[in-house]
Amino acid sequence: MHTLWKGSISFGLVNVPVKMHAATESQDFKFNYLHKECQNRIRSIKKCPICDVEVDTVDLVKGYEYEKDRFVVLSEEDLASLEQPMSRSIDILDFIDLKEIDPIYYEKSYYLSPEETALKAYRLLCQAMEESGKVALARVTMRSKQHLACLRVFEQGLVMETMHYPKEIRHIDGVGEHIVLTEAEMTMARQLIDNLARPFEPEKYHDELREQMASLIKGKVTGETFKVEAPTKGRKVVDLMEALRASIALTEKEKGQLEGKTVAKTAARTKAKTTDKAEVKTNNDTDSNLEQPSDEKPKSSLTPRKRTTRRAKGA
Structure with a gap:
């Protein structure tokens, strides 16, 4: 990854040299204005x-x-x-709980990777933060601008989120505070949320508009035609309770299918574990039979000699 900045993380008397890399990138398509007649790029003139x-x-x-x-x-x-003097230090101010920071404060993400000489100090900071469940609020100066930042552990490394200052956040006025909701409406709303509740799987979400744009551009390059399927229009529901009932009925089936898949996966994993345990037990029993000595004494292949008594000798 391209290094954007080099400096160090400072907390107390500990100093960890790090390199900064962009953690995200824009996937937007960038277009240029061309002259319609000759299709050459237009020059911007001041x-x-x-x-x-x-x-x-x-x-x-x-x-x-x-x-x-x-x-x-x-x-x-x-x-x-x-202008602020060029700083090469990310100064940690406080350690706080991540849940106390509302996502509205986050601006942009950067990865912080350690220099070769700071691997142990970097790992120490990561593990200590992870075990404490805390994130670090810090101050850093980049491009002559001072930023508030949050440092947290992500994928066994550190990521730094530059943050907006409180004065940069626009506050929203109270919306619908005079509206009174019934218990039935709240019950159905909670049921709908419960039906739509899922584990977070980021890979299942994708930018459909960007994919369509990519197909459109590819089709233009290869001379193919491209048609976007119009989305199906849902039934217009005016009544709130009717909308909640319709939504719950729609999600109940989907929730049942999801739970069925989850149960099937769990059963498959349980069966696999049981099979593995049975194979291990069988192998252990076989080994035990081979290794443990038998209580039965082995028969000798030699023929025992008959005792000769003194009386027989005298005769």
């Missing part, structure tokens, strides 16, 4: 609408719009005075 001239990069300045169509210009010197 043009001032007031002066009606093309502007070079050296003639551009940065401005902040503090009111509608009113800007304050910031020079490179102004911006340089505020």
